[in-house]
Amino acid sequence: MKLRILHETVYAYAPAVDTAQHIVHLKPRDTATQSLLDHGLDITPPVAARSERIDAWGNTRCFFSLQTAHEELRVIAASVVETLEPPPMPLDGGAAWEAVRERFRFRAGSVWDRAAEFVFASEYVPRHEDFNAYARPVFTSGLPVLFAAEALMRRIHSDFRYESDSTDVGTPAVEALAQRRGVCQDFAHIMIGCLRAMGVPARYVSGYLLTVPPPGMPRLVGSDASHAWVSVYAPPAGEPNGPGSWHDFDPTNNRMPGEDYVTIAFGRDFGDVSPMRGLLHGGGEHTLDVAVTVEPLG
Structure with a gap:
């Protein structure tokens, strides 16, 4: 099954945030039953620095920083993944x-x-x-x-x-x-x-x-x-x-x-693989809007 995923995250700040640093886990993994065919990460406003690293469990972690004041942060991850049906559970259920x-x-x-x-x-x-x-x-x-x-x-x-x-x-x-x-x-x-x-x-x-x-x-x-x-x-x-x-x-x-699932990351708990987290300087109240679309292709 070929799937397209669009994950849009929008933060609105009042007052504006002066500077910020963020880490995101939004890039699907390559696994035995999943192949990443395409991935893009669009960030607005423009970032001052950006890099990708593989963490201890093989997940892709993207870091970016913003060095100018901004009232809104928009992060759009677009991916295309091809998945296979995983092997069934062993009939014997594994070891006791x-x-x-x-x-x-x-x-x-x-x-x-x-x-x-x-x-x-x-x-x-x-x-x-x-x-x-x-x-x-x-x-x-x-x-x-x-x-x-x-x-x-x-x-x-x-x-x-x-x-x-x-x-x-x-x-x-x-x-x-x-x-x-x-x-x-x-x-x-x-x-x-x-x-x-x-x-x-x-x-x-x-x-x-x-x-x-x-x-x-x-x-x-x-x-x-x-x-x-x-x-x-x-x-x-x-x-x-x-x-x-x-x-x-x-x-x-x-x-x-099954093949209708797409894996992004795994870790000990949510804290290891949260979709997005960061440190902010300045700002005050904020609102968060997240929209995710998963659709089959072909």
Whole structure:
């Protein structure tokens, strides 16, 4: 599937901002099931400096600075991506979740595994007993890790209500867990918190979702906006210390992402991959307007 994504961000400031520095994650990744065919980033007013770097997880991070006073900042990212249907979940569901937990339990002299960094607490997903308590009924003894992740996804989708104004970017995940409502960012953070509480590596994925439904099917939540979901690390069944693979789950829509999803970046939580953040000198009040369009080509 070939998809065009237009992501427009507009900040209006009163009074004007004197100078600013920003970092954006708006360039889709190249992956085994996704190829970036075209990407452009248009910034108004003209920037004083601009550069791109690849971060620790392979995401493209664009930095730019503005050195003149401005009352409005407009950032338009236009991308064309070709996607493939990901491989299905292994029929055996991977290694038992307890074996995965043991693999990543700290032992002196053990070999470092890069997936281990996604077991630890992070800024938006701290350790909390409430995550453990919510996940524990799902993680039955001997259950393959991907089957456990799927069951957790379904439980979150069933127990939680999607409400666009119920949380904001700074709402703690444990608070969203308690109130049983939130947006895709909250659902992803809650699922990550539960998986990490059980010792399973889980990372936050940011991107987009094509929500034009086939005839007779409901429109999926997340249209015309950035989306977020979860990726879970699973060693193969019978080889808990063997090379594992990452598998995506979307608790907001109760499904495994397919070719209608576009990945921008992944990290420990939202803070690692926020679409745009910055430091401002001057200014005061501001308004933010974000418009996202995802459409198929051909």
